[in-house]
Amino acid sequence: MTERAELVQNAAGRMVPAMVNGKPQIPYLGVAKYQPRGRKAAPPVRSSKDYPDNGDKRVPDLETALRKCGPRDGMVLSNHHHLRDGDRVALMMLEAAAKLGVKDLLWFPSASFPSQKAAIELMQSGVIHHIEGSMNGPLGDYCTQGKMRGLGVLRSHGGRWQAIQDGEVHIDIAVIAAPTADAFGNADGSHGKSACGSLGFALADSVYADNVIVVTDNLVPFPCIPWQIQGNNVDHVVEVDSIGDPAKIVSGTTQITRSPDRLRVAEYVARFLRDAGIMRNGFSFQAGAGGIALAFVDYLRRMMKEDGVKARFVRGGSTRYLVEMLQEGLTGYILDGQTFDLDAVKSIASDPRHVPTSPFTSYNYHGKGSFASMVDAVVLGATEVDVNFNGNVVTHSDGRLLHGIGGWQNCLEAGCTILAVPSFRDRIPVIVDEVTTLTGPGELIDVVVTERGIAINPRRQDLLDAVKESSLPIRPIQDIKAEVERICGGKPVRPKLGDRPVAVVKWVDGTVLDTVWQVG
Amino acid sequence: MNLVDLQRKYMTSSVEEKSAGSGEAGHCGRDVRSDVHVAIEARDSGGLEITMQSRVAPYYGDSIVAQARQVLDVLGIKHARVELRDEGALPFVISARIETAARRAGLGLGRKASPETIALPEPSPRDRLRRSRLYLPGSEPKYFINASLHGPDAIILDLEDSVHHAEKDAARILVRNTLRAVDFGKCERMVRINQLPMGLEDLAEIVPESPDLVLLPKAELPEQVSETDRMIGELKGRYGITRPIWLMPILESALGIENASAIAQASKNVVALTIGLEDYTADLGVAKTPEGRESLYARSRLVNTARALGVQAIDSVFGDVGDMDGLRRWAENSRALGFEGMGCIHPGQIPVIHAAFAPSQAEIEKALKIVAAFEEAQQRGLGVVNLGSKMIDPPVVQRAQKLVEMAKRMGKA
Numbered sequence: 001m002t003e004r005a006e007l008v009q010n011a012a013g014r015m016v017p018a019m020v021n022g023k024p025q026i027p028y029l030g031v032a033k034y035q036p037r038g039r040k041a042a043p044p045v046r047s048s049k050d051y052p053d054n055g056d057k058r059v060p061d062l063e064t065a066l067r068k069c070g071p072r073d074g075m076v077l078s079n080h081h082h083l084r085d086g087d088r089v090a091l092m093m094l095e096a097a098a099k100l101g102v103k104d105l106l107w108f109p110s111a112s113f114p115s116q117k118a119a120i121e122l123m124q125s126g127v128i129h130h131i132e133g134s135m136n137g138p139l140g141d142y143c144t145q146g147k148m149r150g151l152g153v154l155r156s157h158g159g160r161w162q163a164i165q166d167g168e169v170h171i172d173i174a175v176i177a178a179p180t181a182d183a184f185g186n187a188d189g190s191h192g193k194s195a196c197g198s199l200g201f202a203l204a205d206s207v208y209a210d211n212v213i214v215v216t217d218n219l220v221p222f223p224c225i226p227w228q229i230q231g232n233n234v235d236h237v238v239e240v241d242s243i244g245d246p247a248k249i250v251s252g253t254t255q256i257t258r259s260p261d262r263l264r265v266a267e268y269v270a271r272f273l274r275d276a277g278i279m280r281n282g283f284s285f286q287a288g289a290g291g292i293a294l295a296f297v298d299y300l301r302r303m304m305k306e307d308g309v310k311a312r313f314v315r316g317g318s319t320r321y322l323v324e325m326l327q328e329g330l331t332g333y334i335l336d337g338q339t340f341d342l343d344a345v346k347s348i349a350s351d352p353r354h355v356p357t358s359p360f361t362s363y364n365y366h367g368k369g370s371f372a373s374m375v376d377a378v379v380l381g382a383t384e385v386d387v388n389f390n391g392n393v394v395t396h397s398d399g400r401l402l403h404g405i406g407g408w409q410n411c412l413e414a415g416c417t418i419l420a421v422p423s424f425r426d427r428i429p430v431i432v433d434e435v436t437t438l439t440g441p442g443e444l445i446d447v448v449v450t451e452r453g454i455a456i457n458p459r460r461q462d463l464l465d466a467v468k469e470s471s472l473p474i475r476p477i478q479d480i481k482a483e484v485e486r487i488c489g490g491k492p493v494r495p496k497l498g499d500r501p502v503a504v505v506k507w508v509d510g511t512v513l514d515t516v517w518q519v520g
Numbered sequence: 521m522n523l524v525d526l527q528r529k530y531m532t533s534s535v536e537e538k539s540a541g542s543g544e545a546g547h548c549g550r551d552v553r554s555d556v557h558v559a560i561e562a563r564d565s566g567g568l569e570i571t572m573q574s575r576v577a578p579y580y581g582d583s584i585v586a587q588a589r590q591v592l593d594v595l596g597i598k599h600a601r602v603e604l605r606d607e608g609a610l611p612f613v614i615s616a617r618i619e620t621a622a623r624r625a626g627l628g629l630g631r632k633a634s635p636e637t638i639a640l641p642e643p644s645p646r647d648r649l650r651r652s653r654l655y656l657p658g659s660e661p662k663y664f665i666n667a668s669l670h671g672p673d674a675i676i677l678d679l680e681d682s683v684h685h686a687e688k689d690a691a692r693i694l695v696r697n698t699l700r701a702v703d704f705g706k707c708e709r710m711v712r713i714n715q716l717p718m719g720l721e722d723l724a725e726i727v728p729e730s731p732d733l734v735l736l737p738k739a740e741l742p743e744q745v746s747e748t749d750r751m752i753g754e755l756k757g758r759y760g761i762t763r764p765i766w767l768m769p770i771l772e773s774a775l776g777i778e779n780a781s782a783i784a785q786a787s788k789n790v791v792a793l794t795i796g797l798e799d800y801t802a803d804l805g806v807a808k809t810p811e812g813r814e815s816l817y818a819r820s821r822l823v824n825t826a827r828a829l830g831v832q833a834i835d836s837v838f839g840d841v842g843d844m845d846g847l848r849r850w851a852e853n854s855r856a857l858g859f860e861g862m863g864c865i866h867p868g869q870i871p872v873i874h875a876a877f878a879p880s881q882a883e884i885e886k887a888l889k890i891v892a893a894f895e896e897a898q899q900r901g902l903g904v905v906n907l908g909s910k911m912i913d914p915p916v917v918q919r920a921q922k923l924v925e926m927a928k929r930m931g932k933a
Contacts, residue, residue: 260867261666398578426553426608427576451669487665489587489611492579 007501007515012390012438016512017501021106021130021150023168025504028511031441036510040366041167043210055184055222057237062215063096065236066173069211073103074129075172078209080202081111082177082189082338086248089177089215092240094122104129106150108169110160110201111404112139115248123148132169133160134394134404135503143502144400146518152401152503154394154516157201157337158363158370158410159506164204165366168510174205174212176229177243181216185234186227189339190349190356192218194243196250197318197339197348199228200358206233217243228356251341256298256321257291261422264451266295268472269379269420272447272454274303275470276463278377278416286315286378286411289340292420293379297321304330315362315375318344318354326353335371337362337407363410365509370413378414382421384435387477389442389457391419392435394505397428398495399436399519401503409508412444416463423450423484428492431455431481436497438514439505453480495519543624545690546617548605554662556609558621563599568592574606587611591618595628611635612701613661616694623689637700637729643763644708644732646791649673649929650832651861651877652870653710657682658691664698667707670867671874674708679722680715680737688714692725699729708732710768716744720751727755730763733791738799739769740776745786752789764789768834772796773803777818780825792832794863795822798839810846812853823858837863844872851876874930884927890920 007015010027018025026034051057059065077097079090090109095118097105105128107119114137122128123142130150135143143152155163163169178187179194189199194217206212206229214229215238224231257263269292273279279300287293298321304310311331316322318336320343325331334354339345347354362371372378383402384392396402411417421430431448446463448455455477456463467474485491498518507513541562548557556574572585584606591614592602602618609617612635622628653674656663659682667675677695679688695711711726712735713719719736726734736748745767752765767790769776769783776783777800784790797815801808808814819835826833835854838847851873854862861877864870879887890907894917897905905912 260670263868264666264669427610428579428608451666487610489580489583492576493582495578 010512012441012513014438014514016504016515017151020153020504020512026511028507028513031443034509034511036166036366038166040165041170041208043208051235055182055231057185057231057234058183059236059238061096062092062175062213062238062240063099065213065238066093066096066100068236069173069213071097071100071102071173074105075102076106076108076170078108078171078174078205079110080176080199080205081109081113082196082199082201083194083244083249084196085113085115086194086245087113087115087177088242088244089175090116091118092215093175094119094127098122098125098127103127106169107131107133108171109133110157111406112136114138134406135401136403140401144516144519146498146500146502148502151501152516153506154405154503155506156363156405156409156508157359157407158365158372159405159508159510160201161204161359161363162365162508162510163506164208165364166510171205171209172211174202174209176202176206176212176214178214178216178229179243180218180220180224181214181229181237182220182222182224182231183237184222185212185214185229185231185237186222186224187214187216187229187231187234188224188227190226190345192216194218194246194249195345195349197345198336198356198358200337200356202229203358203360206230211235213238215240215243217241250339250345255291256295259291261451262292263295265420265422265449266292267299268451268454269296269418269449270299270303271470271472272418272449272467273300273377273416274307275472276416276466279304279307279309281309282312283309283376284311284313284315284374286317286375286414288317288380288406289319290381292381293317294319294321296379296420297325301325301328301330315357315371315378316340316344318348320344323347323354326351335362359407359410363407363508370410372407372410373413375411375414377416377418378411379418379420380408380411382419382430384430384432385419385421385445385448386432386435386442387481389445389448389477390435390438391440391442391445392437393439395437395516397432397436397492399497399517401516405439405505409440412440416446417444418447418449419445420449423452423480424488427488429481429484429488431477431484433491436495437505437516441513448477448480450480452483455480541625541627543621543626545620545624546609546613548607552607554608554610554613554665556604556606556614556617558617559603560597560618560621560625560627561601562597562625562627563601565599567599568597568602569600570602570604572604572606574604574608576606576608584614587614588618591615591633592622594633595619595622595631597622597627600625600627609661610665612697613694616661616690616697620690620693623693632696635697635701638703640730640763641704641706641709644766646764646766647832648708649861649926650708650792650834651930652864652873653708653834653861654864654867654870655682655712655837658695659683659687661694661698664702667867668703668705670870672707672864672867672870673861674710674733675704676710676712676735676863677731678712680712688718692722696725696729699726699731710735712737712770713748716747719748723748723751723755727752727761727765728759730761731765733766733768735794736767736769737796738772738776739783740771740773740779742779742782742786745769745783745790749787749789766791768792768794770794770796771818771822772799774800774818776800777821780822781829784825784829784831790831792834793822793826794834795819795836797836810850812850819854819857819859827858832860833858835859835862837865838869839865841866841868844868847872848876878930878932879923879927881932883923884932887920887923887927890917891924894920
């Protein structure tokens with residue numbers, strides 16, 4: 001951004017740009033305060049007669065496919081990130097676009113990864129104007145140093161669906177990497193040498209983009225069964241040798257943390273769910289694939305067995321640990337948002353109770369309800385949490401971009417939202433006076449669990465009452481913070497952030513929650 | 521060696537060995553956490569030149585440099601080049617590393633840059649619960665701060681086998697600072713010193729900080745205990761310490777086992793005997809097995825001696841941190857032999873050990889009934905205690921009382 005954007009104060013007291021990448025914004029109004037009206041966005045009308053009767057939509061290569069979609073400067077190209085750091089298709093797409101001589105693209109991935117750092121050169125050469133999607137590693141640094149021409153826009157998984165559905169972002173061409181597909185464009189992620197499990201993040205792109213290209217390295221004769229992406233939404237199919245590096249798509253085995261301190265956090269979380277009465281027959285929970293979350297699942301599973309308790313469903317981030325619970329009958333279903341390891345991929349491919357979901361079913365603000373608010377408890381991480389229970393997941397305490405939001409914001413809707421965090425990392429306290437970047441409002445964060453104690457949000461008197469008799473170390477958040485500051489030798493100095501926005505954090509409804517400022 | 525000799529040796533040795541006027545201490549690198557590498561180069565003039573790199577520089581950089589200046593001032597160092605490469609070390613670690621580097625450079629001798637001391641916990645009772653004691657290598661600062669959260673009955677700051685020979689001086693200073701600055705909650709604060717005579721140097725550094733108990737390794741002769749005890753007494757007198765510092769000799773050889781009784785009686789401060797099985801089996805020339813048949817005699821004899829002399833019998837450690845079933849079997853067997861606790865080398869072992877040393881619910885219920893019957897008989901002035909149709913002998917009552925007492929301390933009755 002060359003011109004200085006006008007800043008306005010939002011309902012959380014944060015200064016946010018009034019315009020982002022040339023579009024007027026609505027500053028955050030508060031939880032569930034923004035009620036958009038109007039009609040949903042839609043792709044152009046098509047006629048099936050314009051597509052081959054034999055259903056064969058193959059074209060020789062991606063460049064040809066892009067050319068057929070009518071490339072132009074400034075268009076929006078999208079990808080999903082189910083292949084994680086192993087993805088080859090996004091760069092393949094961007095480089096093909098570069099060859100076609102297209103400039104000023106908005107690249108709209110559901111997330112970017114360090115292996116895609118070549119996108120920096122494409123930004124420098126003018127092919128990409130800016131990225132809207134989570135950035136970390138080299139891309140994150142490029143953005144926080146203020147080198148990107150546009151503002152980064154960070155959205156949750158649900159927020160990305162919301163932006164597509166209400167037309168805030170209109171995708172010109174979606175390029176969908178598919179571990180298995182047929183020539184008609186039906187596609188799925190659970191089979192093939194590059195199998196990644198669910199393809200849920202690509203679903204919105206397939207339905208709402210003007211043009212949809214499926215790229216696969218495992219072309220099967222029609223029909224591709226099962227199909228999560230419907231060929232009826234797909235314009236072209238491209239066959240390539242490899243869509244990604246299988247070793248980086250899924251981890252062989254997910255590892256539980258071995259740090260005794262983090263195991264303690266995980267055990268406290270599980271005991272909290274048990275002692276608060278949340279762990280009961282027919283309950284549900286969601287946990288990610290971070291080290292503490294995995295260990296939590298392992299502890300909870302043991303407690304469920306001891307007490308003879310079964311869950312109706314669990315939501316993932318699926319891993320071996322959830323799969324084992326499914327196989328042991330400890331949960332009826334896995335509703336899977338993304339599939340992290342080989343055991344989980346095998347399970348989703350073979351067990352009908354392990355079901356792929358999408359941000360539409362789970363997280364979408366414009367849906368008629370979403371699964372997230374129906375989950376009894378969710379266990380999440382954070383880089384910082386403040387004394388008002390506000391959370392930060394997107395930046396380091398020094399203001400540099402660290403993570404995407406993922407489903408984190410959407411999950412805050414759960415019945416009981418738990419942040420499981422160490423009380424300090426390398427002398428840096430995790431509980432602070434005020435988070436560097438507001439990613440989740442404190443009114444939605446119920447419990448902060450650390451190795452030194454558990455803080456319950458005073459807004460949740462019901463939870464405070466529920467664990468009154470428990471032997472768990474329930475403490476005021478200020479108390480834990482003071483102890484950690486004593487250990488660390490005083491409050492850390494607040495790093496000086498720049499006064500120039502480099503990215504914005506959207507709330508789940510599309511309003512602007514906070515600003516990421518230039519650093520260094 | 522008496523205290524005066526020792527102090528003389530200890531204040532001059534560094535000067536004799538290191539005349540170059542430079543010294544280093546601590547560790548840095550990508551995989552290092554909670555430590556700091558300090559390099560000091562003495563200068564004749566020019567004041568202090570301090571350079572600092574830290575992964576926490578944006579938050580604590582100024583504070584680290586200020587602390588370095590303060591420590592150097594306390595050590596009386598006016599002119600030096602000091603380089604700090606910090607990996608998120610806590611303040612008590614930073615000052616220990618600077619002091620160590622300074623001593624190694626032959627600077628600040630005879631001075632200590634001890635951190636402010638937190639309030640000491642209550643003195644440790646002689647017969648307190650000692651089911652688990654968690655070993656913490658004395659040269660690894662990252663383990664200290666959260667050790668007590670895992671709930672062992674005691675933590676051991678180890679200066680002996682887990683510390684490399686070249687790091688003994690550094691560990692001593694670090695452990696001293698740790699005793700002053702780290703809150704170990706309800707844990708008994710133990711230190712394992714080195715064998716004598718090096719152990720005496722350890723004592724000179726740590727006794728002023730009032731550890732609750734000193735573990736004396738490779739104890740074979742009563743004189744080792746009495747010399748240790750005498751040195752502790754001398755240092756306590758010098759520093760005006762009145763609270764007890766207990767002793768736990770570790771028997772690690774055939775001779776040690778033979779002398780168990782004399783060792784236990786060598787000082788009234790001995791509260792427990794324990795055994796080190798790695799060295800003991802090596803001394804016997806036999807393999808250490810998971811069943812421990814080869815050490816059954818030694819362990820039983822230790823239990824018997826300890827009981828006879830009214831001190832606690834504490835078992836060795838179980839070395840395979842991945843084998844929780846093996847640990848549980850070992851610990852249950854250990855309790856059955858008469859031991860009251862054992863060592864841990866990983867926090868994950870603590871709950872397994874506590875469960876194994878806890879009386880079972882059925883045992884507790886039975887004991888509670890016996891105690892109730894005894895108390896009722898006392899009230900009614902009866903000499904004979906009956907429970908149902910059975911007459912209960914006095915030793916059974918005693919055992920039941922002991923078990924109920926133990927269960928209460930473990931929060932189980």
